[in-house]
Amino acid sequence: MFDRMRSAWFNRQRKAWEKKRKKGKRSYMLYRGVLRWGGFMFGLTACSDVYIRHEKMDWSLGVSLLIGCFLVGYVWALCIWNLNERRYGYMARR
Numbered sequence: 001m002f003d004r005m006r007s008a009w010f011n012r013q014r015k016a017w018e019k020k021r022k023k024g025k026r027s028y029m030l031y032r033g034v035l036r037w038g039g040f041m042f043g044l045t046a047c048s049d050v051y052i053r054h055e056k057m058d059w060s061l062g063v064s065l066l067i068g069c070f071l072v073g074y075v076w077a078l079c080i081w082n083l084n085e086r087r088y089g090y091m092a093r094r
Contacts, residue, residue, distance in 0.1 A: 017087075029081065033073040033077020035074055035076065038069040039070075041072065045065060
């Protein structure tokens with residue numbers, strides 16, 4: 001019973017990854033990593049600095065924070081892309 005459930009879960013995950021993979025690596029890195037993850041982290045960090053720590057946000061801090069979050073988002077997306085490629089066996093087929 002559990003093997004059948006695990007197989008169905010794996011097939012759903014594989015199909016979802018294939019759908020994302022069709023859009024391409026560059027699209028995945030830009031939208032999922034830089035904009036979604038990096039943008040979310042930038043917003044969360046900027047809000048916590050202003051509202052929780054009561055720090056004044058100047059433009060140099062904001063720009064460096066934006067660049068840092070986008071860079072980390074890019075690296076995160078690259079790692080997730082390679083992990084999923086290995087997980088679903090696409091790297092071996094090349």
